[in-house]
Amino acid sequence: MRTALFLLLLLALAAVPGSLVPQRAADPNGVTQYFADNPSLAPFLDKLQAFDVYTSAWFSSIYLLLFISLIGCVVPRAKHHFDALRAKPPRTPARLSRLAGFERREAPDGIGAVAAIESARKLLRKSGYRVVVFTAPGKNGAGETASVSAERGYARETGNLVFHAALVGILLTVGVGGGYGFSGQRVLVAGGGVFVNTLSAFDSFNPGRFFSEDSLAPYSMKLDQFTATYETKADGAFGQPIDYNAMVTTQERGQAPQTADIKVNSPLRIGGTDVYLLGNGYAPTITVKDPNGKVVFTDSVPFLPQDANLTSVGVVKVPDGLSEQLGMIGFFYPTQATSTTGAFYSTYPDADYPVLTLNVYDGDLGLNGGVPTSVYSLNTDKMKQLTGGSTGVASIQLKPGDSQALPNGLGTISFDTVHRYASLDIHHDPTQGWVLLFAASALLGLLISLFIPRRRVWVKATERADGTLSLEYAGLARGEDPRLLPAVADIAERHSKLLTGATPPETNA
Template sequence: MANSQSRGQAPIAPELSVGGWLRFLWRQLTSMRVALLLLMLLAVAAIPGSVFPQWDQDAVATAQYVADHPDSAVWLDRLGFFSVYSSPWFSAIYLLLFTSLIGCIIPRVGVYATALRMPPPRVPRVLTRFPGHSVRAWEDVDAAGAATRIAEALRGGRLWRRFRVDSSQGDDGQWLVAAERGYAREAGNLLFHISLVGILVSFGVGQAVEYRGQAIVQVGRGFVNAQVAYDTFESGSLFRDEIMPNFRVTLDDFTSSFRVTDSKAEDFTAFVTVTDSGGQRAERTIKVNAPLNVDGANIYLMGNGHAPVVTVRDAAGEVAFSGAVTFLPEDAQYTSRGVIKVPDVSTGDQLGFNGYLLPTAQFTGDTVRSLYPEALDPYLVLDLYVGDLGLDEGIPQNVYQLSTNRMTPVAGTAAGTPPVILAQGETVDLPQGLGTITFEDTVRYAAFDVRADPMLPWLLVFSVLALVGVALSLFVPRRRVWARVTSDDANGVIVEMAALARGEDQGLTFEIDRAWAIATGATARRQRTREL
């Protein structure tokens, strides 16, 4: 009665201890299925980094996005969508993937090393059930010689066709040959996963120690590779100023070429003089998609434009400002917007100009525009403000924006009067007796992006190794070949051969035929030599 009741009850699974649960979770985490899932999840998690602007890559664009989307941007910022690659959830996926790959690789390396030391699987008792089976007679050779020649045929040949061979004589007098090849397939699989770990490590270390700086340089000027010399600068968490090589770049000249019909850019070339950290000077050129490498840092040509040379005099005739001002292009015709800030005015309030540079100006009624990107007939169209620029408060300002909160418009749209318009070489009196402004000249400038990541060569190496590993795992077949050689008084020697592969393989018959042709052909040549 008790036995019948126990048979009717559902089986009770044993409860797992804390250690049991930890082992279970570790096995799940280090399974290949979970590793592939985490790899796919990492790719999905990186999508917001290309959709939304990032604080550490383009703070200005991110701030503009936040200003344009005040409601959603608050939550996106809290969730880390503006700093994806340093967010806790992206780092968690990254670390889990790293741990999963390490847990997958270590035991598989041990299994693979053990397999390399083991002999090929012994010859099965029945070979007729395997694909590629054949039975052939071999005359004028003994069983031992036939087995030796078959083993040599399987063991020789090109590197990717060689078998690991084990030849022995059975208790019944038969000679047995077992061969296996394709170990490089598993080696390629391991190489791919090890390279993937190398890519992850290189990427992580590179993000921590890399630095990137942007500098806008006018012709005749230069910059040094120092954090304070760049207009914008980003670096990793482990970056230190001491690792920056001490080199200098001077922009000697800048040339551009545009198509006359539609102003499409054809060529940009920056001619620079580079002084490396060892003091060696050299003249080089930098083009778009053709960066210059100096002391391990790549210098990219990212943009260019025109900088008008302006002189502003106050009401007393004293020079309040003189120099070239960078204007940023806004269209294909290089209509450029810029700001001129004049804080050192001795006779009154500070001056601020906000407007456009037209490289090749055309006036049509009340409208003015640029017809061509080159400075063939440049004009400045400026709005004028008077007041406090806010430079004395110690708060950093964008040099390309004019804060008009404490300023009064004097000329331009905001003042309801015509703007200040002047051609190159012209001097114009400012309204209300505020002084004069002279458009002296126009010079070219180039925008450079300097990037240094010491892990980039390692990323390249591991990427190439990963491709090699994938190629080996896809195209190297895993095959086993067996041969049983039996002496026969009537036919000489009977050779029974069979082959097996993991999965469907159309090359098994070819493998047997090739080994047979090499073995018998080599024996025939030796026999003919002996007969001669």
């Protein structure tokens, strides 16, 4: 058991790095950004599997050792407990006066030792004790001696075993069953395209080690509308979000389309997956035309929020259709205002006065080298800045419906409209039901092991040579049992009343 506790502590310590650096399974973009921000440290941490903590060799080793240790703890104890359940309570000690709660009382006249102990046996049996009666002939002219040995609280060890067996079940379920799950992320723009539950449709995807693409249930989902409610009255909380609601239309194979709402902490259950609302933002619809007026790019581009008022940053890449590859870094202000220094900022997260500014670059976007690049970042190492910064040319500034010429006669760009988007996490975990079952079993076992005391109680009747009968009561705690002394006293009191003909009060002592 000490080994299991040590390994459990070690597992908790081993999980700490997973909260200090981004993990590939949960935040692949964060890992990419960490490499960009820490080019010398990140490769060293990667060799230590710091970005894959929960699937690393060292974390898995601790996990497996803990699993083996718990099995090694549960199996011998289960065998010992099974043998104890079949064993009889131990014989009555010769000197009960050395035990806790010892009391000596005199029995009423005319009652023999066997009769007194038989009544004690029935009383203890009714109180939930396992009992066994012992008799012995008297010595030195005294009458016979009889005693009852009683024991209760075996459920305490049963609860303890249930608790540890449930922990083994949780480890097994999470470690093995979790390998059949997956987690994927997808950004859906309101009124935009339809998401189909296929591997290629995810923006990022993190499968379990036993995942098969065939396990993806066929269904589709479209974001019809995204609404956000903000505080507008309370002082000090102006602009704070009150509610987010993503209204979607879903369709499973062979079924009619259905509408549903996805809210924070209120996921949508469909096709064996849970769809969670993780984030939201704005997606300006941008159109780029060549000098002849031909559309070479049009799309609703998701911009990433940077503050509570949803000042957002996004990247537009136009690889084809113009004389040069074009890249733009944009800033979107839902409710634009200007500071005393002339800088733009947003004063409110809703799109009351939306403004889009763009810094334009031309050159090599780096898309032809076969190396994956993030849609949310622009590598300008091989590009020339045409607007903004130190170029002396003002950044492009657009409101919805505005159009403006691109520098160097490259064409025109227009800001058509702006849509809201929702960032969704699509999660499949086949172990949820089993984990809930084992967790409930562990809680139940823990409660039983904490609140059910294990104790032994003895009642001994000795016939003296003068014909009187002496009754002795005592108990022994098998662990912490602060109620042992009152329990022994209560049994002695109830037994005395039973022998005198009075009806003893009902109790569970």
